[in-house]
Amino acid sequence: xYRASVxxxxxxxxxxxxxxxxxxxxLGIDGIWVGEDIGIGQETSILTAxxxxxxxxxxxxxxxxxxxxxxxxxxxxxALTLQEIGNGRYIQGLGxxxxxxxxxxxxxxxRPVTELRKSTHVLRQLFKTEAVTIQTELMKLREFxxxxxxxxxxxIFYGVRGPQMLKLAxxxxxxxxxxxxxxxxxYAIEVVDEAASNVGRSTDEVEKVVWLPTIPTFxxxxxxxxxxxxxxxxADTPEQVLDLLDIDSEWIDKIRNGVSKSGPKGGAExxxxxxxxxxxISGTCDQIVDKFEMIHDLGATEVVxxxxxxxxxxxxxxxxxxxIHLRRDK
Amino acid sequence: MEWGxxxxxxxxxxxxxxxxxxxxxxxxxTVWITDYPATRLSPIIASEVAKKTKNCRIGVGLLxxxxxxxxxIVQIMNTLVDMHGDRFDLLLGPGDRTKLRDIGVDYxxxxxxxxxxxxxxxxxxxxxxxxNELRVFMGAQGPKMIEVSTSCDGVLxxxxxxxxxxxxxxxxxxxxxxxxxxxxxxxxxxFSKPCNEHMGIKTSAAVVALGLSPSIxxxxxxxxxxxxxxxxxxxxxxxxxxxxxIDQNILxxxxxxxxxxxxxxxxxxxxxxxxxxxxxxxxxxASLEGVERLVAAKREHNKITRSPYRD
Numbered sequence: 001x002y003r004a005s006v007x008x009x010x011x012x013x014x015x016x017x018x019x020x021x022x023x024x025x026x027l028g029i030d031g032i033w034v035g036e037d038i039g040i041g042q043e044t045s046i047l048t049a050x051x052x053x054x055x056x057x058x059x060x061x062x063x064x065x066x067x068x069x070x071x072x073x074x075x076x077x078x079a080l081t082l083q084e085i086g087n088g089r090y091i092q093g094l095g096x097x098x099x100x101x102x103x104x105x106x107x108x109x110x111r112p113v114t115e116l117r118k119s120t121h122v123l124r125q126l127f128k129t130e131a132v133t134i135q136t137e138l139m140k141l142r143e144f145x146x147x148x149x150x151x152x153x154x155x156i157f158y159g160v161r162g163p164q165m166l167k168l169a170x171x172x173x174x175x176x177x178x179x180x181x182x183x184x185x186x187y188a189i190e191v192v193d194e195a196a197s198n199v200g201r202s203t204d205e206v207e208k209v210v211w212l213p214t215i216p217t218f219x220x221x222x223x224x225x226x227x228x229x230x231x232x233x234x235a236d237t238p239e240q241v242l243d244l245l246d247i248d249s250e251w252i253d254k255i256r257n258g259v260s261k262s263g264p265k266g267g268a269e270x271x272x273x274x275x276x277x278x279x280x281i282s283g284t285c286d287q288i289v290d291k292f293e294m295i296h297d298l299g300a301t302e303v304v305x306x307x308x309x310x311x312x313x314x315x316x317x318x319x320x321x322x323x324i325h326l327r328r329d330k
Numbered sequence: 331m332e333w334g335x336x337x338x339x340x341x342x343x344x345x346x347x348x349x350x351x352x353x354x355x356x357x358x359x360t361v362w363i364t365d366y367p368a369t370r371l372s373p374i375i376a377s378e379v380a381k382k383t384k385n386c387r388i389g390v391g392l393l394x395x396x397x398x399x400x401x402x403i404v405q406i407m408n409t410l411v412d413m414h415g416d417r418f419d420l421l422l423g424p425g426d427r428t429k430l431r432d433i434g435v436d437y438x439x440x441x442x443x444x445x446x447x448x449x450x451x452x453x454x455x456x457x458x459x460x461x462n463e464l465r466v467f468m469g470a471q472g473p474k475m476i477e478v479s480t481s482c483d484g485v486l487x488x489x490x491x492x493x494x495x496x497x498x499x500x501x502x503x504x505x506x507x508x509x510x511x512x513x514x515x516x517x518x519x520x521f522s523k524p525c526n527e528h529m530g531i532k533t534s535a536a537v538v539a540l541g542l543s544p545s546i547x548x549x550x551x552x553x554x555x556x557x558x559x560x561x562x563x564x565x566x567x568x569x570x571x572x573x574x575x576i577d578q579n580i581l582x583x584x585x586x587x588x589x590x591x592x593x594x595x596x597x598x599x600x601x602x603x604x605x606x607x608x609x610x611x612x613x614x615x616a617s618l619e620g621v622e623r624l625v626a627a628k629r630e631h632n633k634i635t636r637s638p639y640r641d
Binding site for chain 2: 045143
């Protein structure tokens with residue numbers, strides 16, 4: 001059995017995220033993942049806290065908080081606060097941030113894998129009540145501690161894509177959040193599991209969360225919105241991942257340039273049904289749940305029904321989770 | 331006069347919320363959720379406090395634009411207002427230099443700090459939703475930052491001395507109706523232990539006194555007394571011995587401490603010189619007892635100020 005969750009982003013409006021938080025328990029949603037659209041919409045930690053306090057048994061995680069944007073001390077303090085509010089249900093999602101976001105923010109990291117590994121180590125030291133002194137490309141801490149007496153257990157999940165990052169996730173993370181075409185997901189899970197085995201970890205120790213844009217076609221979803229989301233996903237997908245796919249590289253460049261110049265809207269005109277099928281899950285309720293099961297068979301421990309949410313998405317979400325639970329009960 | 335209390339975030343979330351609820355029920359006008367680089371995150375706590383309280387306003391900060399980008403601060407405040415309504419105030423300022431350094435945040439070129447703060451204030455105010463009643467305050471001490479505060483709705487000063495407050499009002503060109511003058515000193519009201527024996531309030535006052543800018547030290551002739559102590563603190567860090575080196579009369583200029591009756595006198599004096607807001611800073615809000623005693627002080631103050639026999 002896999003965990004079935006919902007992904008939301010900070011750019012969604014309060015009424016939508018409220019509805020998800022208020023109905024998560026009754027719909028049987030196992031987890032909510034909050035994606036940070038940097039600088040847009042609701043503030044990530046406040047939104048995450050709100051979802052934790054609206055629910056009792058649902059796991060809530062950030063998917064992800066970029067270490068390139070926030071001070072590591074702020075990430076640690078937010079995590080500690082959220083862990084308390086959620087009574088241990090909070091998951092710290094961590095990553096370096098999407099390619100397009102980093103370009104937009106003018107951020108560059110010369111050694112992103114090293115930086116993510118060190119950031120993870122620092123957070124774990126802080127959660128263990130330790131004082132940390134460290135200087136790296138991104139961090140500079142001097143005898144910094146969270147001033148807590150008891151250690152806190154906050155799982156750290158990576159939101160990463162490239163092979164080196166996936167290997168790092170297998171070695172040190174408690175989980176990994178994957179996104180991309182099915183062929184890539186299969187590859188990524190293999191890389192993560194192999195890296196975990198190589199350091200003597202059980203493959204079960206690293207949860208594999210797969211978050212894909214989910215476009216239900218049975219409740220009037222917007223094709224335009226779906227194309228925009230897929231355009232952003234394509235533009236954010238690293239070369240190594242695209243090399244696994246049979247897609248014309250010039251076409252990919254057109255999408256990237258469009259997104260880079262005018263945002264997701266600019267890339268949407270180059271997205272066709274073929275690309276939607278590769279990068280997203282779409283179809284009827286049964287088709288979507290079938291695909292969730294197929295992703296689980298690849299090794300995913302959790303599947304996330306991700307935005308775009310359009311049309312009567314509330315009803316679509318209700319039906320999809322009803323179907324998931326019907327099949328679980330059989 | 332508007333009453334506020336600063337609640338620090340070192341205790342577990344449930345205790346922080348309990349204190350805020352007591353303050354809210356007790357009629358404290360604003361609960362300030364302080365931000366400090368080594369404890370829980372204030373914007374999250376502000377949101378949780380808003381859920382559990384009904385009447386009080388909620389102050390967030392001091393938030394430093396050096397830790398949080400101005401756009402992130404805007405996002406924080408707009409999210410709070412969207413979720414909980416028009417109940418929030420924001421306090422801005424550069425923050426404690428040493429504490430910022432501990433988390434890798436540097437003041438940078440000191441000669442441009444004031445200008446950068448001004449730019450941050452302008453950016454934040456421009457981008458906050460303009461249909462809400464959110465007030466932006468500047469935490470200030472010296473003349474330059476006080477001048478920047480004129481771009482805000484008011485200034486919060488961390489000294490308690492009337493002479494110093496009057497000096498600020500004169501720097502601002504007098505008191506105006508639309509600009510709020512607030513004081514936010516270390517406080518301990520309603521406890522029986524003599525102030526000069528209470529290490530908590532003495533240490534908080536010492537932190538403010540020893541962090542004064544050279545211009546303030548000169549202006550109020552504090553340099554000769556405090557300079558040797560500042561030098562020693564830089565060498566050995568802040569300790570009880572260092573605090574004890576400071577004359578109690580000087581510590582009294584940077585703190586509000588005493589009985590409920592003496593608090594009434596303080597407020598009467600403040601009202602006369604034009605102070606609009608009093609925020610009782612730490613250690614008052616560090617304990618539930620401190621919050622309860624402030625609530626008792628407010629009740630007593632209300633009785634007296636509403637008395638028909640008062641002249």
